[in-house]
Amino acid sequence: MLEKRAEQLPELDEPAVEEFTDFLNQVFATLATSLTRYAARVKRDKGSVSRYLNGRRIAPEDFVDELLSQVAELTGNPVTDEVRLRAHQLRLEALRVRNPSQHELEHLRESLGAAERELHLASVRERALLKAVVAAEGRANQAEQRYRQLESDWATIRYSSGSTELDVYTQPEGAEELQGEIRSLKAELEALRIELSRAQAMKHEAEEQCVQLEGRLLAAEATLQTERARTHEQNTGAPEEPAQPGSPRMDAESEPYIRLATLRTFHRIVADLNAARSLAGTLQAVVEGAVHGLGFDTATVSLVRPDGDLVVAAVWELEESTMFGPSVLLGQVGSRESWDRLLGVSDHWGTLRFLPHDREPAITAELPIHRAFGPLPLHTNDWHPQDFLCAPLYSAGGDLLGVLSPYRPRSGKRPGAWTREALEMFSLQAAVAIGNSRLLAEMQRALARLEKEQQALRASEESFRQTFEHAPSGIAVTELHGADRGQLTRVNDALCRLLGRPRAVLRQQSFADLVHPDDQALLERANTEGGSVQLRLALRDRGHQLVYLRNSILADPDGTMFCITTVDPVNTA
The missing domain is CATH 3.30.450.40 (GAF domain)
Structure with missing residues (x-):
């Protein structure tokens, strides 16, 4: 029976289609059954199965997979990935020759499916990295809080001990290990942020690819619909003379x-x-x-x-x-x-x-x-x-x-x-x-401008921090409003060395707490009128140091006023 059907195969004159058809017939011959029985078994139309096997139509993908599964069930040997891949490749090549539009459509569907899977994996990785970044930030913040608490406790103990010599660079016990932990956590956080940035870039690329492929797929579907409509019109012989505009006909x-x-x-x-x-x-x-x-x-x-x-x-x-x-x-x-x-x-x-x-x-x-x-x-x-x-x-x-x-x-x-x-x-x-x-x-343009302004602000703040911390003169920042009015909210190492007090202690005081009682009026004048004034500030050993004190009133971008005070010792020699 198989031989008789094979003799009736048409002349294809399409090598790719012929090769695919020969493959299907070889697989079908393994079943050793008739066309009628096989069609009944898989609940398919006999005429359709016949056209698939004789090459008049290119068999759909599900028919090929079904045929391979039937052979695997009969022989007890699963179909290898190599055989299945070869079957699909032969089918796509035959489809490309016989029906280019349908081939393009299926190729785009496969590509879109692969891109969607890539997008899913990228999204999963992005979520995992976001969680890891948040966790690393939390650990780094906790470590920094422990270090600040350790520094504050140490400064308070040193100050209350009554020691006459204070080395502001001396670190408390355990500080070095804690600093190492902080550096390690920050390095881990930076590496995670880099990986997150890469994952987000990959996700963006996958999204762009999906959008492009989806657009191409919609275009291919529309083109195929147009071709089918043209064929339908030719086959049905639609009249050239149209009906009146706007009529249903x-x-x-x-x-x-x-x-x-x-x-x-x-x-x-x-x-x-x-x-x-x-x-x-x-x-x-x-x-x-x-x-x-x-x-x-x-x-x-x-x-x-x-x-x-x-x-x-x-x-x-x-x-x-x-x-x-x-x-x-x-x-x-x-x-x-x-x-x-x-x-x-x-x-x-x-x-x-x-x-x-x-x-x-x-x-x-x-x-x-x-x-x-x-x-x-x-x-x-x-x-x-x-x-x-x-x-x-x-x-x-x-x-x-x-x-x-x-x-x-x-x-x-x-x-x-x-x-x-x-x-x-x-x-x-x-x-x-x-x-x-x-x-x-x-x-987006406004956000880009804002980001640029923020980068400039961060650069300015970093420049100020470097100048503030490494300046040879003592510098302090004083709040002018609110509950902390007059308090030294920020001091540099030079001021700590000049007054013999640790940073944590100075941040709990104001210049009014440090000035000599007889120079209170001078301090008030400097606070209200600005400029430079000479006055005496208390040292840790209960003595006083004559200094030049200069105030400058500045404002944050949000309008908050604060005072920057520069303090230099007066050489009385």
């Missing part, structure tokens, strides 16, 4: 491409709009959606610039032109006055604007509009190569954001009621997406 017969672009496809192209992550991505999604989702050959978007004129910001065409195609329009500018004049004289199709070819040349001469070439119309409702259709895009406040211009419906007819309604809905969604993308771009 016209929408059913003269627009097969739009008829097959179902609501599901429309929702997908709108979802693609909202998935774009930048203004450029949104504009590209708009023109690609008009071409692949709404049945046009070409589409452009002209975007309003800050000066009011419109620049062609995105172009897409179904088949790329070799020269003089719409892509040459990219970056060209049309004046706002010319666009307003065009929109004003065009026919109103709801929110759309249509300019017939007989009015087009004089009005659009100054605008970057694609001048298409093609056959002249034979019937009243045929699309003329010089016809112009556009959808103005307005913000919620009524401001013009841009103009979407689709060209050449693939049906060859002027758009009917269904197409117009779909284009109107799509243009409304496109306007919302462009407005959101512009707002997001403005927010």
Whole structure:
């Protein structure tokens, strides 16, 4: 029986298809059963199985996997990964030869699945690293708190011991080990942050790849739908003479491409709009959606610039032109006055604007509009190569954001009621997406400026810290408001050495606590009038040191006032 069926195989003259068909027949022969029995066993149509095995149709992937599983069950030997991989490779190669569009569709689906898996792994790694960073930050903060407490306790003990000699660089017992732990934790934290940054970059790349592949997949699905619609029209012999505009017969017969672009496809192209992550991505999604989702050959978007004129910001065409195609329009500018004049004289199709070819040349001469070439119309409702259709895009406040211009419906007819309604809905969604993308771009620019300002502020603070800590003169920062008014909130090592007091003790005092009783008036004058004054400050051994004290009043970016005091000893020799 198998031999008889093999003799009836057609002449394929397609090596890739023939090789795949031979593989399927070899596997099927292993089952040693008839075509009728096998079809009944797997609950498939006998005619379909026959066409798969004789090469008239390329077998789907699930049929190949099912056939291999049947052989594995019969022989008791599992199918190896090498055999399964070879079967799938042979099938894809045969599909590429027989049906390139379907091959591209399946290839994109596999690629998108792999990208989604990569994105999932990257997201899992990012979450794990975020938890690790938070935990490491907590351990580092706890270690620093223990060190500050150890330093404060040590300073208090030294001060209360009554020792006349104080070395501010002496460390308490256990401080060195704690500092080593802090350095180790900070190194671990920095390494985790680097890994987190890498993981986030990988996740971003995976997300971008998924978005791109999803867009290509939607485009491939739309292209395949168009090819099937064209085949259907040819097979059913649809009449060339269309019905009257707006009638059900016209929408059913003269627009097969739009008829097959179902609501599901429309929702997908709108979802693609909202998935774009930048203004450029949104504009590209708009023109690609008009071409692949709404049945046009070409589409452009002209975007309003800050000066009011419109620049062609995105172009897409179904088949790329070799020269003089719409892509040459990219970056060209049309004046706002010319666009307003065009929109004003065009026919109103709801929110759309249509300019017939007989009015087009004089009005659009100054605008970057694609001048298409093609056959002249034979019937009243045929699309003329010089016809112009556009959808103005307005913000919620009524401001013009841009103009979407689709060209050449693939049906060859002027758009009917269904197409117009779909284009109107799509243009409304496109306007919302462009407005959101512009707002997001403005927010990102503001965040970038803020980050730059914060970096400059951090650099300034680091410069101040270095100057403050390593200055030869004693320096103190004093609060001027609130509950800590007058308290020394920050002191440097030079002031600690000059007054013989540890940092932790000085931060609990004010200059009023340290000044000689007879110099209180001088201190008050310096606090109110600023400038430089000579006065005596108390030392730890109950003596006093004559110093130059200079006050400077400064303010934080939030307006909080504070005083920086410089203290230098007066040489009385």
